[in-house]
Amino acid sequence: MVGDTSAHPPLPPTQEDDRLDWLRLLRSRRVGIVTFMRLLREHGTARAALAALPAIARAAGVEDYAPCPEGVALAEYRAGLARGARLLLRGEAAYPPLLALLPDAPPLLWALGDLTLAARPMVALVGARNASSLGLRMARQLAEGLGGAGFVVVSGLARGIDTAAHRAALPTGTVAVMAGGVDHVYPPENADLADEIARRGLRLSEHPIGLEPQARHFPARNRIVSGLCHGVVVVEAAERSGTLITARACADQGREVLAVPGHPMDPRAAGCNLLIRDGATLVRSAEDVVEALGPSLDGSRPLAAPRAASETGSARRERTPSAPASRPAPVASPSDDLRARILDRLGPSPLAEDQLIRDLGGSVAALAPTLTDLEIDGLIIRQPGGLLALAA
Helix, strand or coil: CCCCCCCCCCCCCCCHHHHHHHHHHHCCCCCCHHHHHHHHHHHCCHHHHHHHHHHHHHHCCCCCCCCCCHHHHHHHHHHHHHCCCEEEECCCCCCCHHHHCCCCCCCEEEEEECHHHHHCCEEEEECCCCCCHHHHHHHHHHHHHHHHCCCEEEECCCCCHHHHHHHHHCCCCEEEECCCCCCCCCCHHHHHHHHHHHHHCEEEECCCCCCCCCCCHHHHHHHHHHHCCCEEEECCCCCCCCHHHHHHHHHHCCCEEEECCCCCCCHHHHHHHHHHHCCCEECCCHHHHHHHHHHHHHCCCCCCCCCCCCCCHHHHHHHCCCCCCCCCCCCCCCHHHHHHHHHHHCCCCCEEHHHHHHHHCCCHHHHHHHHHHHHHCCCEEEECCCEEEECC
C-alpha cells in the first residue's frame, strides 16, 4: 500500500475514541506512514479507513486481512498513560513544528517529559559510540554552549557522544529520541540518564509502548533526530558509520549539516572530515553553530524543502554532504557477496525489510550492518513503513 504524501495532513481528532482510531490504523499490518496519510485523505477519518481496509487488502490480493484489534490499541494507549506519557498527533499544537513539515513525519509520537521543549529551537549533537576523550569533551562543551544560547539539544541516548551531549544539556533542555518504545531504555546503562531526561527533558518515540529496539529501528529513529532540528552537528564518526545516516537525513530534509574536524589519521574523525570536504559547515565551538543556524531562525534563510524519497542515488551523492560523489574502490571482503545478494534482490519497487531477510535466509543481526553500509553508500533507500528499495 503506497501513495502520495501531503504537506497538509488532515486535522487530528479531539475525541479520545477518534485518537484511538488513529493509533489503531497506524498499528495495522501493512499500514506505514505514507499509507496512513493516504487513507485519511481518501476516507476522511481513521474509523472510515479502518472499515475500508479489508476490502482494500482483498483488492491487493491479501485475503483474510484484519486491522489492528481495538483491544491492542487500547492496551497500548492505557500503558502509555500509566507510564506518564502523552500521545502527540501530527497537526496538534504540541507536536514538534519542524518535524511536522516532513513528508514522512510520524503521525503519532509518544512523549514523556516536558512538552514545552518541543516548541523551542533545537539542534542535534550526534557521533561515535566509542568516542575519544577529546570527542566527549567537545560534545559537552557544545551542548553547554548551545544550551546557553537557547537551543534544546537533541540526540539518540546512545553510548559515547549522545550520552555526553544529553548530560551536559540537562540544565538547559534536552530531547532523547528512542529507537524502541518511549519507556524502553537502550543501552541499559543509560537508565539513570533516561530517568533524568524524563524528569527534566523530553523523551520521544514513534514506536509502541514497551517495544524493544531492533537494528532496523535505528536508521528510522535518526530521521526524527534530524527532523526535529534546524541542524545536526556530527562530533565524531567513522567513515562507515550509522551517524552518517543522520547527516544524510538532515541534508535530505533541507536542514544544516555541521561537523567537528579531526586528525586525518584518527578513524573516528574520518566521517566528519568527509562531511566537511563535501560541504558541511566546520564547527570549532558553539558560536560557529549559532552563526550557521542564525539565518534559519530569524527567517532570513528559510528551511529548504525536504527532498523526495524517490530522489535517485546519483543525485543524492551529488547534493548530500554525507555521501561523497566519489570514493576509492573498496577492498574486497566477505561481506561483498551479501551486498551483491541484497542488491540483486531489491528493485525500484519497495520491499519489506522482514521479507528481504526471509528471502535471503539470514538474520537481522547478520544483515543490518550490510544494509547500513549500502544506505550510507547511497545504493539503497529506506522508506517509511520498514520498506527498502534500490536508489535508481
